[in-house]
Amino acid sequence: MNRLPVAERREQLIEAALSVASREGIDGATVRAVAAEAGVSLGVVHYCFRDKDELLRAMAHTITERNLGRGVAEMPESAPARDLVLGVLEELWSNIRATRGPQLLTYELTTTSLRHPELRQVGVDQYVVSWAAAERFLEEVERAAGIVWRVPRHTVARTIIATIDGFSLAWLVDGDDDAAYQGLRLFAEHLASLAVPIDETAMLGTGTTAADEPAADVHPFAAPTVPAGVSALA
Amino acid sequence: MNRLPVAERREQLIEAALSVASREGIDGATVRAVAAEAGVSLGVVHYCFRDKDELLRAMAHTITERNLGRGVAEMPESAPARDLVLGVLEELWSNIRATRGPQLLTYELTTTSLRHPELRQVGVDQYVVSWAAAERFLEEVERAAGIVWRVPRHTVARTIIATIDGFSLAWLVDGDDDAAYQGLRLFAEHLASLAVPIDETAMLGTGTTAADEPAADVHPFAAPTVPAGVSALA
DNA sequence: GTCTATAGTTGGATAGAC
DNA sequence: GTCTATCCAACTATAGAC
Known part of the structure; x- marks a missing residue:
């Protein structure tokens, strides 16, 4: 009944899709369910989106977009790397804990994208955005703590995302808050141990902020981790 | 046509389910598809399994059972912790790389189990088995390398599984073998750094092999050490 | 723009012949 | 034990009235 411009209707439907999918799982996010959630009839959804895949893609895009937005807001001008790392991980964790459904949904989207070529880009985007956010965080820490990382930044970024995932x-499955928290704390310590004060590396003479001293056998100059055909963050 | 005892038929069907699901994804493992894969007709599957869920549960059970079997085969009588850790992670990784489909399937099973109460136990079992395997491995390392871990064994075990997952x-999504390998190597170094020679802890006088001396601030109930300026990130 | 009605698929489950 | 035939539910997608 209520007439709306298509753009707004789309947003409303995406929001509805997000709600249903977070609550019922990705399989529960049928076109019908989304229509019902939004309070419109079936036909409306197909008027706003070519097909179900386009709706899902739009929904996924909204998610990653928001994850990008919720990046590192402000960082102290100067603080020990350990404190910065610990602080951000704490915050990240409390955020995850507070959003079970959406969190699970992102993993459902990942596995789904791996089985459906039409959604393949969704999974890639998720990681591109996550890794980029992690790298930005690492840069901030470098600046604020006056350090560099013992291993290439992208390797550390990848490690952060992998560990959090x-x-x-595991926490989604067993619900053990303490265990998850313990694990993340331990990881934070590890992360902090990868930071080396800039003074100690100064004598190595280099302009880049990338690490020059690889850990044992971790080679610093591995090829950059940009998957082919993934130039688009947009 | 070919008459078989139910038990064998069941195994055959489970095998077929495993094949289809690994190849086409969990959604592709319909009762019909499984029947086709096994070369039997639809009715046969329903004769051997009460319903689809029971088939999926049986399939999942077979997977975790095999993961349990493929535990740490042999471990040297004596070797440095670092070598042991590196060796096992290498082997694990090459195994994962060689089994994309089944690997992805386990994650699909995890997320699916989180949305369907009837399959809930599947996800739990996956982790119980994985964690147990990791703990057994850690015990072996303790013995062979003459060390204990700086943090409780179950925390380390959980970290191992989380990191590998x-x-x-990420590798399933971007297919970057090098990046994944780099990351796991770095993790192996971290793991090795958690091992402390038994001599150094002897004076602490304790019978248990569990760590009694938490790393720096990794205390179960330590108040979050969030620097003033960082809490703004919340 | 929005609705109802309906076409066309797919898949789970059962009945009953063999 | 195995097969064919069939029922029924749920879903995507479209057509056409309003």
């Missing part, structure tokens, strides 16, 4: 998934 | 998932 792994602990989150 | 995280890197695997």
